[in-house]
Amino acid sequence: MVYNVIKELKKNRAPSDNEIIAKLLKYGGRNLWRIIYNLIITAQENEEMPADWQTAVLCPIYKEGDKPQCKN
DSSP states (O other), X not given: OHHHHHHTSOTTOOOOTTOOOHHXXXXXXXXXXXXXXXXXXXXXXXXXXXXXXXXXXXXXXXXXXXXXXXXX
């Protein structure tokens, strides 16, 4: 399952605040995928998400219409 999600990542995207690029995850190989899987399982078993996973960077992108309106 983790592998399926990773292989669907788009390669040429800007990294998030953790500086990890999708290309690194895609080509990291089975050992990296296994480590990521184990991190997810550990978080699930402990019912606690690591603090770093709780950070998000939102960047609104204007598309069309009135700029001050959030819906645009």
